[in-house]
Amino acid sequence: MMLPRAHSTHVPGMDLTLTNIGGSDYMIRLAFYRDCAGINAPATVAFVIECTSNPTLNFNVTGVPLLPGSGQEITPICPTMGTTGSSGQIYGYEEYVLKCR
Numbered sequence: 001m002m003l004p005r006a007h008s009t010h011v012p013g014m015d016l017t018l019t020n021i022g023g024s025d026y027m028i029r030l031a032f033y034r035d036c037a038g039i040n041a042p043a044t045v046a047f048v049i050e051c052t053s054n055p056t057l058n059f060n061v062t063g064v065p066l067l068p069g070s071g072q073e074i075t076p077i078c079p080t081m082g083t084t085g086s087s088g089q090i091y092g093y094e095e096y097v098l099k100c101r
Contacts, residue, residue, distance in 0.1 A: 011038060011094060018049070021101065028061060029099045033074075036083060036092040042073065045098050061100060070096040 015031040034041055039084045044063050047056040051057035082088020 010030075011035075013058070025101065026066065027099065027101045029097065032096040032098065034094055034096070036073070036094060041066065041094070042095040064098045064100045067097045067099055073074075 004005070010060045011032070011034055011101050013033045015029075017027075017029040019027045025033060029046060030047075032041055044065050046060065046062040047064065049059050049061070066087025071094050073083065073092055074095045075090070077083060077090055077092075080088055
């Protein structure tokens with residue numbers, strides 16, 4: 001059994017979506033959420049997809065880039081308030097999206 005790695009990065013979360021787009025073709029989408037005072041978002045990521053019931057279906061994907069325009073602040077605040085992502089005082093979050101087919 002492989003245990004997941006844990007790192008203290010101030011990453012509040014990630015969403016990983018694997019969508020079958022026909023036959024054995026898939027689209028991988030990763031939304032990476034970071035607090036404005038945390039680590040930088042990765043420029044690229046690598047995926048290791050493992051099928052425990054059929055290891056012949058395992059595959060690796062490397063060099064998945066950030067989508068243009070990623071890094072938008074998503075903090076739900078009033079427009080007149082500033083977050084740590086925009087030189088203010090309120091804690092802020094940004095979303096970065098990486099996608100490949």
